[in-house]
Amino acid sequence: MFRRLDASDGAPAPRTVRITVDGAALDCRDGDSVAAALFAAGITACRDTAVSGVKRGPFCMMGVCYDCLVGIDGRANQQACMTKVREGMAVQRQIGAREVPI
Amino acid sequence: MATPTHSIHDVAVIGGGLVGSAIAYGLRDRVQKIAVLDEGDVALRASRGNFGLIWLQSKGYGMGEYSRWTFHSVRQWPRFAAQLQDETGIDVALEQKGGLTPLMGDYETEARLAWMQRLTAQPAVEPYEWKLLDHRQAADLVPGLGKDVTAAIWTPHDGIVNPLKLLRALHTTFHRGGVSYLPHHGVEKIEQIAGVFHLTTPQGTIRAQKIVLAAGLRNQALSEQVNLLLPMAPQRGQIIVLERTRRLLETPMITLRQNDEGSWLVGDSQEDAGYADHVVTLPVLATLADRAVRTLPALKEVRAVRAWSALRVKARDGFPVYEQSATHPGAFVATCHSGVTLAATHALTLAPMIAAGALSAELAPFSTRRFHVQTT
Numbered sequence: 001m002f003r004r005l006d007a008s009d010g011a012p013a014p015r016t017v018r019i020t021v022d023g024a025a026l027d028c029r030d031g032d033s034v035a036a037a038l039f040a041a042g043i044t045a046c047r048d049t050a051v052s053g054v055k056r057g058p059f060c061m062m063g064v065c066y067d068c069l070v071g072i073d074g075r076a077n078q079q080a081c082m083t084k085v086r087e088g089m090a091v092q093r094q095i096g097a098r099e100v101p102i
Numbered sequence: 103m104a105t106p107t108h109s110i111h112d113v114a115v116i117g118g119g120l121v122g123s124a125i126a127y128g129l130r131d132r133v134q135k136i137a138v139l140d141e142g143d144v145a146l147r148a149s150r151g152n153f154g155l156i157w158l159q160s161k162g163y164g165m166g167e168y169s170r171w172t173f174h175s176v177r178q179w180p181r182f183a184a185q186l187q188d189e190t191g192i193d194v195a196l197e198q199k200g201g202l203t204p205l206m207g208d209y210e211t212e213a214r215l216a217w218m219q220r221l222t223a224q225p226a227v228e229p230y231e232w233k234l235l236d237h238r239q240a241a242d243l244v245p246g247l248g249k250d251v252t253a254a255i256w257t258p259h260d261g262i263v264n265p266l267k268l269l270r271a272l273h274t275t276f277h278r279g280g281v282s283y284l285p286h287h288g289v290e291k292i293e294q295i296a297g298v299f300h301l302t303t304p305q306g307t308i309r310a311q312k313i314v315l316a317a318g319l320r321n322q323a324l325s326e327q328v329n330l331l332l333p334m335a336p337q338r339g340q341i342i343v344l345e346r347t348r349r350l351l352e353t354p355m356i357t358l359r360q361n362d363e364g365s366w367l368v369g370d371s372q373e374d375a376g377y378a379d380h381v382v383t384l385p386v387l388a389t390l391a392d393r394a395v396r397t398l399p400a401l402k403e404v405r406a407v408r409a410w411s412a413l414r415v416k417a418r419d420g421f422p423v424y425e426q427s428a429t430h431p432g433a434f435v436a437t438c439h440s441g442v443t444l445a446a447t448h449a450l451t452l453a454p455m456i457a458a459g460a461l462s463a464e465l466a467p468f469s470t471r472r473f474h475v476q477t478t
Contacts, residue, residue, distance in 0.1 A: 066345075066407065077345055098347050099347065100400045100403070101403075102350065102400045
């Protein structure tokens with residue numbers, strides 16, 4: 001569904017960053033947001049909603065719609081479109097409403 | 103089916119918020135042609151900015167009858183919510199499992215305890231169960247309660263509803279018959295000609311045999327036109343909304359609640375800010391957030407997603423106003439801060455009185471006569 005635009009002539013090849021998505025390794029382009037990396041890998045649904053449990057994926061890609069929530073390195077409900085990929089990052093699908101540990 | 107606006111309505115309710123909508127809902131069984139006249143999107147809308155408590159323990163200090171009226175509504179709520187669900191399929195998420203006012207330190211506790219004792223000692227107050235809980239007792243009701251909450255006032259009668267679902271349920275009943283909902287019909291002028299009310303709006307004149315002024319803070323200006331003196335004093339409240347989480351808080355607090363769908367509301371700030379409901383202010387939001395985290399420290403990790411201001415609809419003394427105009431018979435005014443708590447009794451008790459043409463004696467204390475300067 002999504003494909004990258006061709007890199008402009010002369011631009012250096014971007015570095016590759018390895019993250020995991022629900023434990024599976026995924027090589028991403030350095031500088032991408034988590035949401036862009038998921039799209040580039042064909043993963044369009046990243047969470048199940050808190051109320052009705054239906055699938056949702058990144059929508060606005062600019063931090064306002066909150067539809068791209070994922071777990072990142074153990075922190076729930078992080079915005080995938082506002083977070084850049086980092087080497088070793090562990091992304092988890094957000095299943096329903098997050099817990100509040102007391 | 104919408105009623106043509108050129109005909110004469112039996113009742114025109116001015117105001118499509120929770121007060122006007124609950125009254126219109128309650129009129130349907132007794133009155134044929136009802137119109138609800140509402141403003142447009144840009145209006146002072148307490149019904150879309152409120153906290154959604156169904157709350158008894160803080161009501162009626164200085165007017166015991168307000169406590170009694172509130173208690174009456176609290177007990178009508180289960181029937182009201184069940185009726186709405188039957189008619190519309192909308193569950194307004196009513197929960198009446200008791201509620202708390204959290205108290206931090208001896209000063210707050212002693213002041214609130216004395217206040218509750220004086221409130222409930224007023225002769226017109228119908229006695230109800232309430233208790234001062236210590237930290238341990240309160241923590242039994244609120245897992246994870248912060249140590250700064252040293253005490254709490256509890257009653258089994260307090261509870262919550264989802265106020266947006268409530269407004270939607272009421273409006274859904276309008277579409278299903280009996281009530282014409284007319285947005286962009288802010289009323290500018292009220293005249294009574296040969297017994298019939300003529301309401302001037304930007305969309306033309308609406309005529310009705312009876313009118314109900316349920317226009318929130320706009321009621322001050324509208325009441326003057328039927329010779330009722332109703333001084334309003336808007337009080338701003340700011341609310342912070344936290345992201346949805348799994349349900350944790352089963353006992354709501356006056357300052358902190360969790361919605362049926364998991365969102366958290368942090369609130370109960372009180373400011374005199376005129377009619378400025380379009381801004382939030384950092385000092386107030388910071389105070390609200392700090393107190394919420396001291397109340398439930400686990401919320402420190404939960405993100406705020408929205409904040410807003412809304413204006414409480416309050417007469418100058420803070421109590422409800424219900425009255426029929428003496429000079430314009432058939433014109434009723436209904437104004438109160440507690441459009442959620444009192445929705446059940448507005449629908450099930452007040453609306454039938456309006457349909458019958460007279461308010462009962464129990465509502466006499468709520469007339470505007472209390473604002474008159476005594477001449478003797």
